[in-house]
Amino acid sequence: NAGVMQNPRHLVRRRGQEARLRCSPMKGHSHVYWYRQLPEEGLKFMVYLQKENIIDESGMPKERFSAEFPKEGPSILRIQQVVRGDSAAYFCASSPLLQGSATGELFFGEGSRLTVL
Amino acid sequence: AQSVTQLGSHVSVSEGALVLLRCNYSSSVPPYLFWYVQYPNQGLQLLLKYTTGATLVKGINGFEAEFKKSETSFHLTKPSAHMSDAAEYFCAVSGEIGAQKLVFGQGTRLTINP
Numbered sequence: 001n002a003g004v005m006q007n008p009r010h011l012v013r014r015r016g017q018e019a020r021l022r023c024s025p026m027k028g029h030s031h032v033y034w035y036r037q038l039p040e041e042g043l044k045f046m047v048y049l050q051k052e053n054i055i056d057e058s059g060m061p062k063e064r065f066s067a068e069f070p071k072e073g074p075s076i077l078r079i080q081q082v083v084r085g086d087s088a089a090y091f092c093a094s095s096p097l098l099q100g101s102a103t104g105e106l107f108f109g110e111g112s113r114l115t116v117l
Numbered sequence: 118a119q120s121v122t123q124l125g126s127h128v129s130v131s132e133g134a135l136v137l138l139r140c141n142y143s144s145s146v147p148p149y150l151f152w153y154v155q156y157p158n159q160g161l162q163l164l165l166k167y168t169t170g171a172t173l174v175k176g177i178n179g180f181e182a183e184f185k186k187s188e189t190s191f192h193l194t195k196p197s198a199h200m201s202d203a204a205e206y207f208c209a210v211s212g213e214i215g216a217q218k219l220v221f222g223q224g225t226r227l228t229i230n231p
Contacts, residue, residue, distance in 0.1 A: 108160040
């Protein structure tokens with residue numbers, strides 16, 4: 001039973017390039033969350049998605065960042081025109097459909113580490 | 118809205134000693150509380166969680182935490198530290214049923230001295 005799969009694990013981009021990070025949730029999970037972890041800091045919420053629907057994007061920067069979770073395929077976090085401040089670890093997490101109960105637990109992937117030169 | 122404060126960004130204990138990592142939360146609704154552990158270059162792994170019921174919760178690797186509503190705390194403890202416990206520990210809170218967004222503390226790096 002595979003866990004949350006993220007790729008690439010490491011990504012190097014030059015300033016101005018685009019970064020695409022992919023996340024496949026655990027089997028049976030329909031909720032995906034993206035978090036960013038800057039060096040020496042905790043995790044900051046970015047966006048919460050269900051299939052074909054963004055539920056909460058209150059943590060997403062207003063420009064250059066976008067996320068999607070299509071009907072088929074993985075969730076993608078896209079960063080356009082990257083800058084050095086985008087260098088961070090980006091974690092994806094998933095959770096199952098709630099079905100009237102909620103425990104709040106999230107299952108995390110191993111992260112994608114973006115380095116902007 | 119929820120928030121989490123972890124007291125002490127770095128904690129160092131000797132092998133075999135008590136581990137105590139402090140977490141205080143703020144929540145306008147009854148909270149769900151979590152402790153996650155992160156080993157270097159890895160993702161987060163759930164240690165334990167409090168949702169409802171018994172306020173003393175036991176987790177993996179001998180860790181436990183006690184929910185104290187009057188103190189708005191959820192401190193993590195382990196009676197005897199092991200070298201393998203060296204990692205980053207994050208406390209998190211969620212308070213909205215149906216929306217599982219977690220708010221994390223800034224983390225506490227635990228170092229174990231031989």
